[in-house]
Amino acid sequence: MVFRSPYPDVELPDVSLHELLFADLGERADRVALVDGSSGASLTYAQLAGAIDRLAAALAERGIGKGDVVGILSPNTPYYAVVFHGILRAGATATTVNALYTADEVAHQLVDAGAKMLFTVSVLLPNAAPGAEKAGISDVVVLDQAEGYPNLTQLLAATGPVPEVVVDPAQDVAVLPYSSGTTGRAKGVMLTHRNLVANIVQCGPLLKVGGNTRILAVLPFFHIYGMQVLMNNGLHVGATVVTLPKFDLAEFLRVIQDHRTDRVYIAPPVAVALAKHPLVDQYDLTGIDTIFSGAAPLDVDLAAAVAERLGCRVSQGYGMTEMSPVSHAIPDDRDDIPVGTVGVIAPNMECRFIDPATGEDVGVGERGELWCRGPNVMKGYLNNPDATAATLDEDGWLHTGDVAVIDADGLVTIVDRVKELIKYKGYQVPPAELEALLLTHPEIADAAVVGVRDDEGEEVPKAFVVLQPGAALDGTGVMAFVADNVAPHKKVRVVEFIEAIPKSAAGKILRKDLRAREAR
Template sequence: MALASRYPDVEIPDLSVPEFVLAGGASRPDAPALVDGLTGDSITHGQLAGYIDRVAAALAARGLRKGDVVAVLCPNTMWYPVVFHGIAKAGCVMSPINSLYTAHEVAFQLKDSGAKVLVTVSPFLDRALEAVEQSPVDEVIVMDGAEGHASLLDLITSDAPSVQVDIDPANDLVTLPYSSGTTGLPKGVMLTHRNLVANVAQCRPLIQLGEDERIIAVLPFFHIYGLTVLMNQGLAWGGAVVTLPRFDLEQFLRTIQDQKITRAFVAPPILLAMAKHPMVDQFDLSSLTSILSGAAPLDEALAQAAEARLRKGADTGVTVGQGYGMTELSPVSHTTPDRGGEPAGFTGEIPKGSVGLAIPNTECRLIDPATGEDAAPGERGELWVRGPQVMKGYLNNPTATAETLDDEGWLHTGDVAVVDENGIYTVVDRVKELIKYKGYQVAPAELEAVLVGNPSIADAAVIGVKDEESGEELPKAFVVKAPGAEITEDEVMEFVSSRVAPHKKVRSVEFIDQVPKSAAGKILRKDLKARA
């Protein structure tokens, strides 16, 4: 049974991504659009539009045409949106590459995407050139300059004529991000102009950004969460996006304080630091009104702890919520609304730990993995999503597309969720990550939430490890001790067993220095399984 959003549908403008996003700041050309969080340098909305025009013209002058792929290997800078929208305005497709990728992984994406140009930065140039040796491109552009390569300055000072490309928003691709690769080889996710425009428009009734918003952008723009929710959403409504190249807790906190950040879109590891790290108390974070977590499950207790600590009194009003999405959904399908952004007739509060409500124009189904039928009311099921934000498919991979996107337009997320009578969704785990023990299903995320509730534990991850003797999958915990804490394996297991049903008990513990995670904050369970 299809479950409709509690919000009425919104109009999806029939525009390209640059047309839609740049319209937000057109009436405020002198207001800051992008700010470098480290230096304080800025680009106004008026300058942004001009720079984008020049990048598009320069790319066209280089022979790039509609549909050509330009790969971008770059950390967050205030110039990243200039490059992205310049590529899009030229009718080309931007394929963002994970900044942590090895040369081999970069080469795979260049080849698979068919990229003609690679845009990077000088600190990544050696890796980029090694990748290009394996998968050649026509040109490597180095944004901050390098001998023998064009720079971003060369592009934005080009005197080439402006380009006007006929873009069909519903069918023409604008970006080609690659799925995280936590299972199987990374796949190119084909997202159209309409996908991205729709997703920003769909979020508007719930995330009510204003022109005076200052959004901290530390989550990477190469991830669809950063690209849509931080970068394009912030710019589309005329706000200022403050960039940081990577997450450093002191820089992050100082930037919130000095730049008077109003909103932070983060992943759970950042919230964990904000809830537990003593450094947080050294900074004035009173400008913050909202923190929204995504990209990985956020535990209810952690959300409450972070919110309680950051409020420091009832008058600051900061709220901590959670959203849900995936690359294939551009990425948002559910989120916690701002105060006052609840749907008509909604009463009560959105529980911490839930992912909130389905956004407008979005339908959902919950499917029992065992039967393939709709789950009974209140029961868990695999979440299926249908709406204008659903990808076109995987690049050159009809088999993977068919496995994920069915003939009726339903995207099978692989995530297990439950929905209550108010239309509030809670994601409880991934279908493929559930641990099967004595016929029971054990959710790693649930055990991880228990573990990080121990003050002696800074972080944790749980996987299933096969016991050769019994053939069962046994839950194994990888634990990072809190600074100065002393806790034994037995104490960890006793802590968990006193809080969960017997079949959920952790059966072994390994202490590690750091839980391996993707740049978006997802636990890389394949890395843990490799060492288990």
């Protein structure tokens, strides 16, 4: 049974992302597009568009054009948007790299994506430089200043012509963010210009943002949520996007107060601070109209506590990198929808709910794996046809790996998940990646990783470890080994030593048995 949005389909323009956002600035030209929340430095829409053109010209002079991939490893700043859109304006593809990645993780993504160039910032050079070197990339540009490296200011001084690039919106890949999908190591998600354009337009009836909206952008632009919902959607409607490079509660609250940001996008861990931390009472947050949560499920009671404390609306949605990302959201004009749901299906999308055991469709009120189809669904995983086929079927249905229920009013609730992925503070943690790392330790004979709940209800990675005979390794040593080799959000936070990892006859880890041990 196929379910559709209660909203009519919206018309999807057949244009590149750059054309959608910058072809006609109109009255937006002199409006402030982006503000650095910490320093107050800003760019108007006209300045932003001009800088994008100059960067595209500079990239063309460096031999970057259609078919090339350029990496961005940077925290949020107004110039992130310049670099991101300058790459696309040159006809190339941007691969956005997690700013917390280690040098090896940076190198892995750059190699896998086939990147020829990297943009970064000076503070991240300790990982960016060796990562680029391992990937065979010598062209590293910093957005600020660093001795021995060309900088963005120099590139923006380019006087050459803006390259003339013909983009096929349906086929040309605009961005390559990395996602673990439903399982396994992170994979390059091929999102075309049409995917991104479609999802921005699809969000129009759901998210009532406009030229007077001031969006707080602390969620990272390298993540599809920050990239699309905050940056690109904000620029599309002429909003002002106020950036923060990282989450620090005091600075976060100050920027909301001083910049009067009325729309604040968060992940659930931030909601905990907003509901409970005494520091919140020291700031004037009356400018907030809506707090929108995504990236992980938001607890109903927590949402209510935030709404009551701040006197604002709290909402949430659902999506995946593979869907550019929004497939469901609670519409801004629907105060009757409880936050426990993820709202309604986005326009132009279809959904099915499939019984994982039988493969058959289920109906209203029945649990099933959520399948989604629409113009925002990815082209596929880069150079990984097997993973693509496992996630995206021949009929265009994306198998999300999440179990959901739809009610008679068309409201969808996520209730469980089929996929193995761990979501720690909204970040993806693929168990297979941690397991592969653990097995490189000489004192570990076998290992498995699952997500468990900590005392605050946050899902955290737990490692079940089988030691080699005579090994003296303890839990602290296991956690330290992992911490030395991965980004902070991937750290193992609980360790249990067991005699054997339960596996199926085919050798697959039986994670449900490990979770059952945890529940006892």
